[in-house]
Amino acid sequence: MKKVSRPNTLLLELVIVLLFFSLSACVILQLFVAAHDKSVRSVVGSWALMEAEDIAEKFAASQADKDTFFAQADWRPRGEGYERYVEANGRALLCLVAGETRNTPAGYLDDLTLTLYKTQTPPSGSGEMPRCITIDGEHPLVTLPLTRYRHGEGTP
């Protein structure tokens, strides 16, 4: 009867252990990746929410009309609205404002919508807005209404 030598047994065990460990590592690695993904989404979502609240409160507190307000706050015109690029810690947000100001008989009702998207950081790192940002099909991080009423003179 042929006896299995001790070194061969150890080698066989090591091979089985390594195989099992690599299989387990594949599953565990996916768990860590999912955890990191959720953490990043949470951090970016909180940041976007803070930026959106900041913009909304500044707009609500301002008495300037929307064109003056966004021009003074360094927003760039984009179509009928405005856009701004915010960057921090290697992450970037694109803020878009769209909507109109309606003249009511007694004042002005700004009925705007603020939308924030996650974008790529510009390669230059200069804070310059990239010329082409594709946001089509991307789910916005935050959408807030920027509705503000300013009463006009409207004296009889």
Add this chain to the structure above:
Amino acid sequence: MTGKQEYRMGVGASSILMIFVVLSLTTLGMLAFASGRADLTLTERRQAQVEAYYNAAARAERIVAAIDEALLSVRRDPEACAARVKALADWAIDVSDDWVISFTVPVSQSQRIEVALRAAEADAASRYTVERHRLVNIAEWKPAEVSYTAVEDKERGIN
């Protein structure tokens, strides 16, 4: 005789080590995943709350615009005052005798925005002043039903 002691790893040691490492990594991974998921859930809940607040605030601004329009038309045509006040009442807007116009906008099941405007005199530059614009909690607070009898008895030395 020099007794040379040789260390040899026994069969099964690597398996035990591997099981320990895999279990540790799995535990850490589960904790990281649970933490990340809790953070994301909290962020999403806060996001929903903030969006609900700003939607309600936007609705409140639209109502203020409508009230200002009504106040302007009252100044232009005082005879229409009663009709305008009735119109405001139809929108669930309360107008007190001293011309404090108040309304509420629900934010969620537990919060609402309360707004009160005081109509100014006819010769004033502004037609109204904002008396109140606040977020109010309307959920009824229920204290936990905990009996302190056992604790009190223990403190008094009663078994």
